Amino acid sequence: MENTFSMQEVKAARHFIEKKIALFITDDQYKWYIEQIEKVKSGVYRNIYFAFSKVSTVFGKRILDLNEEDLIEAVIIRKGWNPSFWTVSEFIRINMLMELTFLSGEEFLNVIKNIFGTADLDERVAILKGLPIMPYQSRLTEIAAEGVRSNSKLLFEAISLNNPFPCDCFNESQWNQMVLKAAFIDCPVSDIFGLERRANAMLSDMAIDLVHERKSAGRDITPEIWRIIAPFLSTNHLKDIKALFEDKNTLSQEAAALACYISNTEEAILMLLDYRPDLHTKMIDNELSWQDITNKWNKKKLQEL
Amino acid sequence: MRRFIDPHVHMVSRTTDDYQRMAEAGIVAVIEPSFWVGQPRTEAGSFKDYFSGLIGWERFRASQFGITHYCTIGLNSKEANNQQLAESVMKILPLFLCKEKVVGVGEIGYDEQTPLEEKYFRQQLILSKEALLPVQIHTPHRNKKRGTLRSMEVCLEHKIDPSWVVIDHNNEETVKDVLDQGFWAAFTIYPNTKMGNERMVEIVKKYGSERIIINSAADWGISDPLAVPKTASLMDEKGIPSKDIDKVCYFNALKVFGLSGKIKESDWLNAEENIDNSYNGNSVLRGDQKMKKVDRKSLSKNDSSNIIV
Numbered sequence: 001m002e003n004t005f006s007m008q009e010v011k012a013a014r015h016f017i018e019k020k021i022a023l024f025i026t027d028d029q030y031k032w033y034i035e036q037i038e039k040v041k042s043g044v045y046r047n048i049y050f051a052f053s054k055v056s057t058v059f060g061k062r063i064l065d066l067n068e069e070d071l072i073e074a075v076i077i078r079k080g081w082n083p084s085f086w087t088v089s090e091f092i093r094i095n096m097l098m099e100l101t102f103l104s105g106e107e108f109l110n111v112i113k114n115i116f117g118t119a120d121l122d123e124r125v126a127i128l129k130g131l132p133i134m135p136y137q138s139r140l141t142e143i144a145a146e147g148v149r150s151n152s153k154l155l156f157e158a159i160s161l162n163n164p165f166p167c168d169c170f171n172e173s174q175w176n177q178m179v180l181k182a183a184f185i186d187c188p189v190s191d192i193f194g195l196e197r198r199a200n201a202m203l204s205d206m207a208i209d210l211v212h213e214r215k216s217a218g219r220d221i222t223p224e225i226w227r228i229i230a231p232f233l234s235t236n237h238l239k240d241i242k243a244l245f246e247d248k249n250t251l252s253q254e255a256a257a258l259a260c261y262i263s264n265t266e267e268a269i270l271m272l273l274d275y276r277p278d279l280h281t282k283m284i285d286n287e288l289s290w291q292d293i294t295n296k297w298n299k300k301k302l303q304e305l
Numbered sequence: 306m307r308r309f310i311d312p313h314v315h316m317v318s319r320t321t322d323d324y325q326r327m328a329e330a331g332i333v334a335v336i337e338p339s340f341w342v343g344q345p346r347t348e349a350g351s352f353k354d355y356f357s358g359l360i361g362w363e364r365f366r367a368s369q370f371g372i373t374h375y376c377t378i379g380l381n382s383k384e385a386n387n388q389q390l391a392e393s394v395m396k397i398l399p400l401f402l403c404k405e406k407v408v409g410v411g412e413i414g415y416d417e418q419t420p421l422e423e424k425y426f427r428q429q430l431i432l433s434k435e436a437l438l439p440v441q442i443h444t445p446h447r448n449k450k451r452g453t454l455r456s457m458e459v460c461l462e463h464k465i466d467p468s469w470v471v472i473d474h475n476n477e478e479t480v481k482d483v484l485d486q487g488f489w490a491a492f493t494i495y496p497n498t499k500m501g502n503e504r505m506v507e508i509v510k511k512y513g514s515e516r517i518i519i520n521s522a523a524d525w526g527i528s529d530p531l532a533v534p535k536t537a538s539l540m541d542e543k544g545i546p547s548k549d550i551d552k553v554c555y556f557n558a559l560k561v562f563g564l565s566g567k568i569k570e571s572d573w574l575n576a577e578e579n580i581d582n583s584y585n586g587n588s589v590l591r592g593d594q595k596m597k598k599v600d601r602k603s604l605s606k607n608d609s610s611n612i613i614v
Contacts, residue, residue, distance in 0.1 A: 049403075050399070050400075050403045053403040053404050053405065054403060056405045057405060057566070057567070117353070117357070118353065118356075118357060118397070118400045119357075119361070120360035120361055120364070120404045120405060120406065121360065121361050121364050122405065124361065151362070151365075152362060152365040154365060
């Protein structure tokens with residue numbers, strides 16, 4: 001069976017989770033967990049469904065505090081894995097599923113799909129967040145794609161943000177739909193892992209269409225969208241870039257500057273030098289990045305409330 | 306503002322306008338019993354998806370309006386008459402009863418009071434004991450009094466503690482027996498059938514507020530999702546003491562369904578904290594969901610910013 005994330009790596013992820021969780025759970029909680037797993041392993045197979053559901057009641061929903069070192073460790077185990085928003089219950093739930101690796105690959109996949117099929121909101125969020133550290137994950141793209149199709153922002157964000165699974169496992173069409181939808185519903189595009197790696201001309205074109213559509217409707221769109229467009233910026237887009245430079249909003253001007261700079265096309269660079277040579281200098285000095293655009297847009301959104 | 310719980314409302318049939326008006330009227334939590342959908346389902350898979358919707362999508366929908374959504378899970382009496390279907394549904398019920406927001410087994414009981422209805426009613430009572438969950442009982446429209454008495458008898462035969470059972474859709478004819486036997490008596494306020502608000506006021510005047518619960522049972526028929534707050538305001542006008550109104554429109558439901566251990570006042574009182582804990586995805590940072598949870602007044606009409614296409 002194809003396996004993008006080896007059993008050895010699954011083991012490392014589990015070791016990480018168990019180490020972090022140990023600091024936060026009580027003896028009673030630990031005892032409960034062990035009992036559940038013993039039941040499952042001794043053949044009371046159905047118990048996994050109940051135990052998986054019970055986790056949130058037993059462990060609560062607070063976010064597990066991870067420091068910078070922990071997050072670095074996580075990235076070493078799985079490139080792009082960022083569990084900084086994971087709750088204690090989410091860690092426990094994923095660890096619980098990974099206990100099932102004694103099953104055959106087919107059996108394991110079936111259980112995951114069945115659990116997902118009857119899962120509640122939080123359980124689905126946990127599974128979607130956990131996909132990148134699961135065994136046989138390349139066989140679980142359908143679950144991930146369902147998360148992307150979901151109308152619930154919680155599910156959509158669980159799979160699309162801070163999660164390396166889509167970058168590694170989605171085909172181009174699935175990837176493009178996800179990134180475009182993130183911009184469309186104003187999720188922080190910059191929190192998608194692998195934007196640069198998966199950039200493609202089709203996505204760039206779809207994104208520019210969205211920019212035009214919003215412009216016609218008189219509605220705004222996150223300036224992060226230019227991060228998607230930039231790698232495939234063509235001369236056809238220069239009039240849009242020009243409009244951004246001429247916008248009074250400095251955030252628009254900065255997004256235009258970054259788009260030109262990243263695109264590395266002659267006409268765009270000339271336009272940048274023409275309108276905002278100061279920003280060009282800033283970018284050379286690494287003083288303006290897409291992350292700055294994201295932060296400023298977040299700030300603006302919060303101020304609007 | 307007075308807080309309300311509507312402990313019986315079928316939100317899958319209601320629009321976001323309803324959610325919005327309910328939130329504005331002070332409804333902080335709803336309990337959605339599983340019922341039939343207006344016409345019979347023919348596949349167990351339809352039930353699975355329906356139950357999944359109650360614990361998933363509907364819960365998310367409610368949360369957008371600052372309303373905490375709970376549900377009760379069960380095989381309703383009407384569809385219990387399709388034996389083959391009923392057998393399959395009984396098999397999947399345990400998978401859902403253990404979910405976090407499932408606060409009871411319901412709504413179960415009788416419709417035409419057939420032997421098959423009785424069979425699955427009993428099986429589900431047993432299930433409620435195993436799952437340590439309260440029971441929400443639908444009493445029949447026709448032959449109501451007998452059906453109500455029979456429901457209670459069967460509960461007692463199975464040694465279910467009456468303080469764990471809500472007998473729903475009561476009227477003037479049934480309330481005394483229900484209260485006398487120690488069960489909770491719920492009343493559904495319907496514009497045309499079941500109870501009217503005026504009659505409800507009289508019942509509270511006569512029987513007080515102990516173990517009495519008001520709900521809307523709003524669904525896909527002519528019904529009013531604001532029935533609870535409206536009845537509360539009528540009770541207020543008619544001089545019912547405030548503490549009694551709070552009991553029948555809020556605290557009693559909290560108490561009986563609280564027996565499940567899964568519904569607590571802090572679930573909505575600490576709403577902000579809860580969002581930070583449970584929904585700490587990134588849109589919280591962007592604020593749109595937080596805004597809706599925290600400040601009801603900021604809800605704009607027909608806001609669709611959270612509705613994804």
